[in-house]
Amino acid sequence: MNILVCISKAPDTTSKIAFTNGDTQFDENGVQYIVNPYDEWYALVRALELKEAQGGNVTIITVGTATDDAVIRKALAIGADDAVRIDAPATDAYFTAMQIAEFAKGKGFDLILTGKETIDYNGSQVAGMLAEALDLPFISVAAKLDVAGSTVKAEREIVGGVQEVEVNTPVVISCAKGMAEQRIPNMRGIMAARTKPLTVVAPAALEALTSYANYSMPAAKSSVKLIDPNNLDELVTLLHNEAKVI
Amino acid sequence: MNLVYINSANGLSKAALETVTYAKKLGADVAVVTNGGADASVLASLGNYGASVVLQDATLDGQDPGQLVKLVAAAAHKVGATTIIFSHDLIGKAVAPRLSVRLQAGLVAGAVALPEANGNVKVNVFSGKAFGYVKVNSATRIISLLPNSIQPETNSATCSVEAFDAQAGSSAIKVLATKKPEGAIPLPEAELVVSAGRGLKGPENWGIVEDLASALGAATACSRPVADIGWRPHHEHVGQTGVAIRPNLYIAAGISGAIQHLAGVNGSKVIVVINTDAEAPFFKAADYGIVGDAFEILPRFTEAVKKFKAAQH
Numbered sequence: 001m002n003i004l005v006c007i008s009k010a011p012d013t014t015s016k017i018a019f020t021n022g023d024t025q026f027d028e029n030g031v032q033y034i035v036n037p038y039d040e041w042y043a044l045v046r047a048l049e050l051k052e053a054q055g056g057n058v059t060i061i062t063v064g065t066a067t068d069d070a071v072i073r074k075a076l077a078i079g080a081d082d083a084v085r086i087d088a089p090a091t092d093a094y095f096t097a098m099q100i101a102e103f104a105k106g107k108g109f110d111l112i113l114t115g116k117e118t119i120d121y122n123g124s125q126v127a128g129m130l131a132e133a134l135d136l137p138f139i140s141v142a143a144k145l146d147v148a149g150s151t152v153k154a155e156r157e158i159v160g161g162v163q164e165v166e167v168n169t170p171v172v173i174s175c176a177k178g179m180a181e182q183r184i185p186n187m188r189g190i191m192a193a194r195t196k197p198l199t200v201v202a203p204a205a206l207e208a209l210t211s212y213a214n215y216s217m218p219a220a221k222s223s224v225k226l227i228d229p230n231n232l233d234e235l236v237t238l239l240h241n242e243a244k245v246i
Numbered sequence: 247m248n249l250v251y252i253n254s255a256n257g258l259s260k261a262a263l264e265t266v267t268y269a270k271k272l273g274a275d276v277a278v279v280t281n282g283g284a285d286a287s288v289l290a291s292l293g294n295y296g297a298s299v300v301l302q303d304a305t306l307d308g309q310d311p312g313q314l315v316k317l318v319a320a321a322a323h324k325v326g327a328t329t330i331i332f333s334h335d336l337i338g339k340a341v342a343p344r345l346s347v348r349l350q351a352g353l354v355a356g357a358v359a360l361p362e363a364n365g366n367v368k369v370n371v372f373s374g375k376a377f378g379y380v381k382v383n384s385a386t387r388i389i390s391l392l393p394n395s396i397q398p399e400t401n402s403a404t405c406s407v408e409a410f411d412a413q414a415g416s417s418a419i420k421v422l423a424t425k426k427p428e429g430a431i432p433l434p435e436a437e438l439v440v441s442a443g444r445g446l447k448g449p450e451n452w453g454i455v456e457d458l459a460s461a462l463g464a465a466t467a468c469s470r471p472v473a474d475i476g477w478r479p480h481h482e483h484v485g486q487t488g489v490a491i492r493p494n495l496y497i498a499a500g501i502s503g504a505i506q507h508l509a510g511v512n513g514s515k516v517i518v519v520i521n522t523d524a525e526a527p528f529f530k531a532a533d534y535g536i537v538g539d540a541f542e543i544l545p546r547f548t549e550a551v552k553k554f555k556a557a558q559h
Contacts, residue, residue, distance in 0.1 A: 013486065013505060017375045037487070093353070094346060119373050119486065119509075123355035128311065128343030137418035138311050140340035143480070153422070159253075159336050159434075161426030161481070165309070167419050177487045178480060209352035213366045213381045218374075218512075224519070224529050229538035232550035235518070238534065240554065243516040245495040246438070246462065 001056035001147065003047040004109040005080065006100055006126060008062060008090070009071040010036040010119045019215045026120075026215070033068075035075050038115025041182040042175035046145055047113055048079045049180060054147070057081050059109075063090040063099045069198065076193035077185035083196065088203035093121075095208040097129030102204040104134060110169040111152070116141045116176040127174035137171045143178030248274050249327035250297070251318045253308060253337050254284040260435055261333040263295050263398035268391050269331045270296025270401050271360055279321035279410065281306035281314065286407040293405025295398055299325075301410035309421050311340035313414035319348050320412040327386070334390035335434060342390045352382035354389045358492075358513075360396070373486060373509035392513075393434050394492050433482065436465035439493045441484060441511075443469035445500015445521065445540055449477035454544040455499065461551040467491070469501045485510035497547075499540040503528025520544070 011017075011031045018027040035044075047058045060075045062068060063086040072083045086099045104112060112134075114127040124140075131138035143162065144155035150169045155162050157176065185193075227235045239246045248269040252262035269276045278292055278300045289300045301321050308314055318341065322330055330345065332338035334356045346353040354367040358377070361367045366379040367389060433439065440459040446452065452466075459466045466482060473483035484491050486506040492513030499520040501507060508531055511517070519532035520543050529535045536543055 011372070013373075013509075017372045019376070093343070093355070097343075097347070121371055121378070122373060122490075123353075123369075124339040125343040125346070125353060125355050128340055129347045131312070132315065132344035132347035138340060138344065139419065140311065141336060157336055157481070158424070158426070159259075160432035161424060163309075163424045164422040165419050166422055177483075207383070209346065209350070209382065209384045210354065211381050211383065212371075212378045213364075214379050215371065216377045216379075218377065221531060221533070224532045224535040227534055227536045229536050229543055229546075232536075232543070232546045233553070235534060235536070235547065236550045236554045239495065239516070239518075243495070243533065245516045246551075246554075 001050060001054055001111065002109045003051065003056060003058045003111045003113065004104055005039065005044045005047050005058060005060045006062070006112065006114040006130070007039040007044065007060050007071070007075050008036040008118045009033040009064065009068050013119065023214045023216060033071055035071055036115050036118045038117060038175060040075060040078065042177065042179040043113035043115050044075060044078060044080065045180035045183050046175060047111070048183070050147055059084060061086070061100055061103060063088060063096045065089055072198060073193045074185070076196045076198070077189040078183050079189060081196065083198045085198060085200050086203050087200050092208040092210045093123050093125035094129060094210065095206055097126045098133055098206050099203055100126070101130050101133035103201060104130070111147070112136070112170070112172045114174050116174045124174065127172050131172040134172070137167050139165060139167060139171060139173045141176050142173050143176050145173060145175070145179055247325045247327050248272050248276050248329045248331060249318070249322050249325055250276060250278045250331045251314070251341065252278055252280050252333070253282070254280045254289060255282040255308060257284065258288060258291070260398065261335055261393045264393065264396055265331045265333050265391055266292050266295040266297050267398045267401070268360065268396055269329070272329060274329070277301065277321070277325040277327070279318055281308045281317055289407045290405050293403050294400050296401040296403050297405050298403045300405060300407045302407060303410050303412050303414070306412065306414055307417070308337070310417040310419040311337070311344055312418055314341045315344040315348055316414040317412040318345055321410065322349065330386070330388045332388070332390040334392045338390045342388050346388055349386055350384060351386035351388050352384045354380045354382060354387065356392045357389045358392050358395045370513060374490065374512040375509070392492065394437065394494070431465040433465050433467055433484065433489050433491055436491070437494045438462050438464035439467050439491060439495070440464045440497045440499070441467035441469070441501065442472070442499045442540065443501030444471050446472075451541070452478070454541065454548070458497070458544050458548045458551065461548045461555070464495070469507055498528060499544055501528060502526045503531060
């Protein structure tokens with residue numbers, strides 16, 4: 001089974017979020033990049049489990065510049081066999097998805113996995129775009145994934161519940177919590193990652209469809225209003241008259 | 247013309263009314279496209295929110311986003327849509343990106359407001375820690391609207407319901423089983439949410455959480471550890487790895503407020519925190535705080551809500 005796992009870098013959850021250049025650019029100063037958790041914990045680890053059980057190959061792919069190689073090596077240390085980097089900044093989801101689609105076309109991947117979203121731009125866009133560009137079925141926000149031959153069984157989230165579905169390979173699946181457990185790379189994995197193949201591919205000529213014009217920070221929360229634990233009527237009155245939410 | 251896709255399989259959700267209202271507020275006439283066999287009179291009521299026509303493909307069950315994208319693309323072609331609106335719910339997340347590629351139309355995923363004067367659209371970024379303003383460079387644009395970002399508004403138009411055969415082909419996805427708790431308010435759509443964490447000490451103590459939720463008409467939610475140990479079902483887990491919600495009111499009892507939890511709830515309009523530890527980080531993100539034991543506070547809170555509701559009638 002040939003599996004392609006799309007990974008993205010993302011700022012560590014505890015990173016301070018700030019912007020520069022008149023609030024038009026994310027301030028990367030002091031930011032530690034990690035593999036986007038949904039891509040790593042769920043998509044990549046489940047891909048590795050399937051490969052370990054059934055044989056095959058796990059390739060990771062990202063769209064990014066040479067500075068992203070460190071993040072790629074982290075994913076290789078967890079156990080992917082090889083990596084591909086499309087050598088261009090990931091300007092928007094469309095650009096990213098179309099670059100990956102250009103690479104994946106005709107390569108015979110049985111499964112193409114992504115995380116359900118990135119923790120920086122949270123768009124949940126790349127997987128669906130990839131499916132459309134490659135004319136493949138798409139299972140969105142899956143929490144379970146099993147493969148037997150060419151039959152894929154998955155559990156996906158639906159509005160207000162979950163649903164078990166069946167589809168044939170090849171298929172694009174976005175992965176969420178429940179699919180696998182995080183793996184911590186061991187020293188052998190980290191050493192092996194240094195020599196695993198990382199192919200750098202020139203980008204296809206494509207234009208982004210969207211851009212971020214600028215950013216803003218939410219208004220600072222005014223400090224908390226403490227309520228007397230013995231006077232919950234006051235809280236209810238405030239929620240009604242002041243906050244106007246009940 | 248603005249086109250809205252709605253899922254009407256289970257009647258008209260609040261999210262559907264929000265998207266039609268949003269499309270109307272953008273200024274042009276509004277067409278709606280939907281799948282499934284909802285009653286024409288139900289669909290025609292979308293006229294109250296500004297829709298002038300509803301295109302209905304009654305044969306499509308909507309389980310395959312690959313079919314739904316064909317439906318919406320055919321409808322967009324038919325009405326000459328330049329803006330297409332989805333709810334940023336699980337269906338919107340599956341279909342809108344496909345449509346973006348099919349129509350070469352830029353997608354604004356998870357809009358939280360109407361476009362700014364310059365046309366850019368505000369979205370949450372960095373898991374709600376900041377906002378971004380998205381500029382679309384294509385002639386046609388797609389916007390998926392985060393639930394509970396605007397309120398449905400009545401804006402009457404005469405609305406016709408037309409049968410529409412999108413010829414979307416067969417489904418590539420076979421549904422084996424659907425598990426959906428009956429009667430529960432889906433968390434992402436809930437306006438009021440009562441949530442609890444490890445401070446509740448065990449699943450047998452959730453009655454006091456449910457009592458408050460039922461007094462308020464709220465949905466229940468929980469923190470990650472509580473879902474992980476199996477005290478509560480996973481679909482109730484809000485936070486970075488669970489569901490992100492933005493209700494009008496979020497009440498958190500016995501949750502310390504780790505950054506991963508806040509990422510899932512920081513879009514809430516009003517946050518009430520109940521915790522025994524006055525130093526709990528959640529108080530910094532709260533509008534109202536009560537330092538005290540959830541086991542004493544929650545029942546008192548429930549009584550106060552009941553008293554208030556009774557006085558209103």
